[in-house]
Amino acid sequence: xxxxxxxxxxxxxxxxxxxxxxxxxxxxxxxxxxxxxxxxxxxxxxxxxxxxxxxxxxxxxxxxxxxxxxxxxxxxxxxxxxxxxxxxxxxxxxxxxxxxxxxxxxxxxxxxxxxxxxxxxxxxxxxxxxxxxxxxxxxxxxxxxxxxxxxxxxxxxxxxxxxxxxxxxxxxxxxxxxxxxxxxxxxxxxxxxxxxxxxxxxxxxxxxxxxxxxxxxxxxxxxxxxxxxxxxxxxxxxxxxxxxxxxxxxxxxxxxxxxxxxxxxxxxxxxxxxxxxxxxxxxxxxxxxxxxxxxxxxxxxxxxxxxxxxxxxxxxxxxxxxxx
Ligand code: DGY
Numbered sequence: 001x002x003x004x005x006x007x008x009x010x011x012x013x014x015x016x017x018x019x020x021x022x023x024x025x026x027x028x029x030x031x032x033x034x035x036x037x038x039x040x041x042x043x044x045x046x047x048x049x050x051x052x053x054x055x056x057x058x059x060x061x062x063x064x065x066x067x068x069x070x071x072x073x074x075x076x077x078x079x080x081x082x083x084x085x086x087x088x089x090x091x092x093x094x095x096x097x098x099x100x101x102x103x104x105x106x107x108x109x110x111x112x113x114x115x116x117x118x119x120x121x122x123x124x125x126x127x128x129x130x131x132x133x134x135x136x137x138x139x140x141x142x143x144x145x146x147x148x149x150x151x152x153x154x155x156x157x158x159x160x161x162x163x164x165x166x167x168x169x170x171x172x173x174x175x176x177x178x179x180x181x182x183x184x185x186x187x188x189x190x191x192x193x194x195x196x197x198x199x200x201x202x203x204x205x206x207x208x209x210x211x212x213x214x215x216x217x218x219x220x221x222x223x224x225x226x227x228x229x230x231x232x233x234x235x236x237x238x239x240x241x242x243x244x245x246x247x248x249x250x251x252x253x254x255x256x257x258x259x260x261x262x263x264x265x266x267x268x269x270x271x272x273x274x275x276x277x278x279x280x281x282x283x284x285x286x287x288x289x290x291x292x293x294x295x296x297x298x299x300x301x302x303x304x305x306x307x308x309x310x311x312x313x314x315x316x317x318x319x320x321x322x323x324x
Contacts (some may be wrong), residue, residue: 007310008028008030009310027307029143099309101301112240130144
């Protein structure tokens, strides 16, 4: 294929050349080279003007305005399993295929969910700071005493692929597993020894609550003041899905007033958050910068899946992982 006729791909973040090499014979790839921030919207509009494919990340808003500036666009490959940054209906209208990266990130994201369970329950971050700030003077009977994980009840909200991967880890910790999902998943119940409960029962009886639901109209601020009030005062809340499923003000209040014990958070309503965010200043939170799928192995698979999807669509084949 001559370089003149290669389909044009625009990538909105810098990706190391080594991940692109396998595709460069077939695709003309350009990208936003600057580290440290997203491509400015105006630049994206210029770059998209002749692009056949967009490789996007979750902080890029793919909406009618952008689509109207991309007459040749055939596919948007989102480097995430969630795609609430994309107006899928507008893409349909413009006959643009949307793809995401399911499966390849489930285990890694569940690892992070479990890391947050462990970090909050055993106060790992606080204890690390204590040592590094040279405050450690002696051992004491209840010094940094946290909460046991084994034998406790884990409530998973959203029993999809990531939810199941969290449940498998919990089984290894001898946890009792219960879940709530839009629809009951009897096969998962048997495989994972998980009990289906109503949302309210899950809130009231779980020691750890992990949310893995996508952000939709139905899940917007699902975890609100009413939900936090129903939780045990010893409950630990972990969010590895989307920040917008939580009313952050209500969560901060629940953590301050002792309505719940602690929270481990990978995602926030507006990202990036700053150090003066109400949830960051609290002793009983562990906050990380949306790194659920951030292992080199998984990010490599996600990038490859995006490029494979792009290559498929621009060469007239079915997308591998279309969102709908
Ligand atoms: C996703 O894939 O939706 C994650 O949030 C990205 O890490």
